[in-house]
Amino acid sequence: MAIKYIDQMDLEGKKVIARFDFNVPFDKKDTTKISDTTRIDRALPTIKYMLENGAKKIILCSHLGRPKGEMNMDFSLEPVAAYLAEMLGEEVTLTETATDSGIKSLLDGSKPKVILLQNLRFHKEETDCDREFAKKLASYGDVFVHDAFGTAHRKHASTYGIIEYFTEGNYCGGFLMKKENEALTTVVETPTKPYVAIVGGAKVADKIKILEALIVKVDHLLIGGAMAYPFLKAQGKDVGTSLCADEDVELAKKILSAGGAKINLPTDHIVSTEFNGAAENCSTVDIPEGKMGLDIGPNTIEAYKSRLAGAKTVLWNGPMGVFENDDFNKGTFSIAHALADLQGAFTLVGGGDSVAAVGKSGLADKMTHVSTGGGASLEFLEQGTLPGIQALKFGIN
Ligand code: ADP
Ligand code: MG
Numbered sequence: 001m002a003i004k005y006i007d008q009m010d011l012e013g014k015k016v017i018a019r020f021d022f023n024v025p026f027d028k029k030d031t032t033k034i035s036d037t038t039r040i041d042r043a044l045p046t047i048k049y050m051l052e053n054g055a056k057k058i059i060l061c062s063h064l065g066r067p068k069g070e071m072n073m074d075f076s077l078e079p080v081a082a083y084l085a086e087m088l089g090e091e092v093t094l095t096e097t098a099t100d101s102g103i104k105s106l107l108d109g110s111k112p113k114v115i116l117l118q119n120l121r122f123h124k125e126e127t128d129c130d131r132e133f134a135k136k137l138a139s140y141g142d143v144f145v146h147d148a149f150g151t152a153h154r155k156h157a158s159t160y161g162i163i164e165y166f167t168e169g170n171y172c173g174g175f176l177m178k179k180e181n182e183a184l185t186t187v188v189e190t191p192t193k194p195y196v197a198i199v200g201g202a203k204v205a206d207k208i209k210i211l212e213a214l215i216v217k218v219d220h221l222l223i224g225g226a227m228a229y230p231f232l233k234a235q236g237k238d239v240g241t242s243l244c245a246d247e248d249v250e251l252a253k254k255i256l257s258a259g260g261a262k263i264n265l266p267t268d269h270i271v272s273t274e275f276n277g278a279a280e281n282c283s284t285v286d287i288p289e290g291k292m293g294l295d296i297g298p299n300t301i302e303a304y305k306s307r308l309a310g311a312k313t314v315l316w317n318g319p320m321g322v323f324e325n326d327d328f329n330k331g332t333f334s335i336a337h338a339l340a341d342l343q344g345a346f347t348l349v350g351g352g353d354s355v356a357a358v359g360k361s362g363l364a365d366k367m368t369h370v371s372t373g374g375g376a377s378l379e380f381l382e383q384g385t386l387p388g389i390q391a392l393k394f395g396i397n
Contacts, residue, residue, distance in 0.1 A: 022039060022043070061116070063126065134157040145171075187348050213382060268300055329357075
């Protein structure tokens with residue numbers, strides 16, 4: 001069944017309860033200052049649409065951090081309310097809690113129009129997907145809008161359970177949900193060939209399911225980052241002191257036997273004696289004793305670029321090296337440039353650190369889609385869908 005999205009809804013005179021992912025990071029020094037507003041910014045089109053299309057009340061809700069079911073003002077949504085008010089040019093009233101008795105009068109009065117419920121995870125019922133709590137949240141609105149793609153892999157009260165209390169036609173996805181779902185579905189279900197996937201980052205074990213799913217679909221799988229060493233070790237190469245768990249070597253052997261011919265591994269490296277040490281070029285595939293690989297080398301970059309030439313679909317998850325350090329970011333940034341330069345290709349970047357790396361490269365707007373959901377986009381790539389999306393498609397019984 002097709003998902004109904006917000007632009008197909010009649011919001012005139014309705015109270016709308018809408019779930020977003022406002023789980024933003026804060027500045028380490030000034031802990032009330034949001035350090036990256038991307039997640040809120042990506043929610044604005046849906047909120048503005050509700051404001052411009054006659055909604056009577058707009059009740060926004062989200063979690064923030066992990067307050068573990070207890071009220072803890074370190075995780076207050078107050079800074080989010082202030083930022084939203086500024087961006088919308090509307091007063092945004094933050095409630096004391098998500099189930100506060102004062103909410104009723106806020107809903108009954110003509111003002112305020114925009115209400116933000118305090119952090120949903122102050123209630124352990126949220127993560128427990130408690131039915132009474134879901135029912136309470138549902139009672140605030142005539143219509144439910146799910147735009148929290150970044151939390152759609154969770155079966156929580158506000159991302160999943162709540163749908164039980166709306167009849168079909170009265171719940172829908174927001175614009176961010178639509179964009180994410182369509183982009184990821186394209187890559188998972190109908191990738192135009194040639195299809196190249198680039199996988200890097202830290203651990204094979206965390207991404208084994210994605211690798212297994214990809215290996216049957218892609219034309220080439222390019223492996224970089226710390227992901228590469230278990231594969232190289234599985235082939236009998238020396239990896240020095242690079243990050244390389246024994247269990248990952250076993251998993252890498254499995255993947256190699258499933259799709260060896262499609263797998264591309266680094267042939268040279270940027271190494272160092274320690275994690276923050278001076279960078280050295282290692283032009284051989286074998287890494288000398290006492291050295292660790294921290295980025296892919298120049299020959300590997302060129303080889304990967306030529307694999308990418310002509311690709312029509314590219315999926316990228318996981319940096320090619322320790323991109324946080326300027327000495328080890330060339331592999332990652334070169335791949336970002338190669339993707340940016342591709343003509344007529346569908347390029348999708350997913351994963352928390354990968355998205356940060358593409359942001360740092362300044363090339364994010366050259367990609368077809370940069371997914372906002374770290375864990376959610378990875379789970380989508382593994383499973384082909386998410387619980388929150390299934391609920392929007394089929395409801396909950
Ligand atoms: P994502 O969040 O995009 O899924 P991961 O969390 O799997 O990506 O991996 C990102 C992390 O992997 C980064 O912090 C990066 O520094 C680290 N990393 C990449 N290459 C290496 C390497 N060769 N050695 C150690 N860490 C690495
Ligand atoms: Mg990560």
